[in-house]
Amino acid sequence: MTGTPAPVPGLPVPVRDVSVRVLKNIGGCGPYAYVVARFEPPDPRDGPPGPDGLELLNAVPERHLPTEFLPALRSGLVAGLDGVAATVLLTDGGFHEVDSSEPGFRLAGRCAGRAALIGAGLLPPHEAASLPWTTWPGRPWLGPKRRAGRKVRGTGRPGAGGP
Template sequence: MTPLPVPVRDVRVRVRMNACCGPFALVVADFEPPGADGALEVVSAVSERRLPAEFLPALREGLLEGLGEVTAAVLITDGAFHEVDSSELGYRIAGREGGRAALVGAGLLPPREADALRWATWPGRPRPGRKRNRP
């Protein structure tokens, strides 16, 4: 396992389907290099009213998937849910996108990988690549 080399703060993921009711999730997190044990740590500093604990296991699963072989300490600094539209699926997607965003932000993935992250933003996020017509 590779530790996250540098902090990536203020990663925001807002999963929202536009066409109909669907998974909704909102998570803001700070990613830091892992602690002494080197394992993934996820700590929520958000009240239960803003982000119910029932969604944290799905968020953790998504983070594990998104980070792949990289370990990190993740502090959830904000979040939100919708009583009807929030589900484990939405938080799993949010975790996966947040983990991938942290990898791009830390330089472990190329900047072009940011184009595939539909719902994630972070300070310094690369702008979507322009397609140029070349002969």
């Protein structure tokens, strides 16, 4: 062991317009965070990525995304990207005076990072089911949701449209 860190693998392809809106209504209030980001492979001309492999660029005005939430968002992105290096450009964002918090933005960052890995083909498409607040171009459609305890049409129940 020489003590030099192993190179961080980079995102192989760009994943643009990843949108995350964390919105949980828990007794009238809950975490809220809104982020839109572009994920790009790291530029080799910029040298090796930092220790966490993330270059975060912010193009969102502070009135839409206060800088106080950026460290939490960054830590969520690092966790979501799971060691894959990327350049992330924040293109839109939003917060709520009362409901926004660091945990909400950390969750939004994690969801955005996971979506980028799915969009780049580094995670299987069925992983998209674990990202309920997240959209991106090319997101896999996993079929209609089934609700527990509800019968579906065509089950033979009178009036349900079936036989």
